[in-house]
Amino acid sequence: MSAPERLIEVRGLLSQFGDRTIHENLDLDVERGEVLGVVGGSGTGKTVLLNSIIGLKEPEGGTVRILGYDRAEMTEADAQDVETRTGVLFQQGALFSALSVIDNVASPMVEHTHLSRDVIRELAEMKIAMVGLGPESHHLKPAELSGGMRKRVGLARALALDPELLFLDEPTAGLDPIGAAAFDDLIRQLSDDLGLTVFMITHDLDSLYAITDKVAVLADKQVVAKATVQELEKSDHPWIREYFLGPRGRAANRAA
């Protein structure tokens, strides 16, 4: 069997804001096809890690490789290549408030392709259908959508360029449990159907049990473990034990 292909490789990452160190000597690998959950206490630097991988934060030290490129050595063309092969769903959805649903989903295609307006429109309609929204949503503005619908539109936009790698920052935060479970199912189904590799920050234990292949745990400025939830349940690390074997963890385990 050939070695799995690494789409993300982080080595010795140092992240600082002023004299505060968020990550020190952090390593993480994400392999093609993997659905990775990223967990950790509040303020452990999950979003900072995501931002360092997608290039929104420059590390103070260490290396970040994405899709085979070393971030520190990327040309503008390399950065474009990475951007078109990567989708990101930010925590608040980050939709353009002045644009309709269909124009929001079309926007990455308008920016990054030379396709005609008609083709872009058709593709945007397909992506919107893919995330379970009907044509009646096409002309609505973000303010007219429910939280769950906004997340779906954000996901459709993240998928607009058929990415290989999808980043999700707390995709189910703010959704009710039924909406969150439906969103989990959607992410798992899309990742299976499209062969996506997924890096998903979450606080949602149900999501971890429902859709991840592996979970990376941030604590003590590093990734202290990357393993299946079943393996993590046996960990000796105090934060991991509390998280997975505390009352909420046990409930999520029973529901899975």
Ligand SMILES: Nc1ncnc2c1ncn2[C@@H]1O[C@H](COP(=O)(O)OP(=O)(O)OP(=O)(O)O)[C@@H](O)[C@H]1O
């Ligand atoms: N631009 C910034 N300037 C200064 N400090 C920052 C900045 N961005 C993040 N931080 C700090 O870095 C730390 C990690 O933040 P981050 O948002 O990555 O945490 P998180 O693990 O995603 O937390 P949460 O689960 O609460 O969203 C926090 O202490 C935060 O205050």
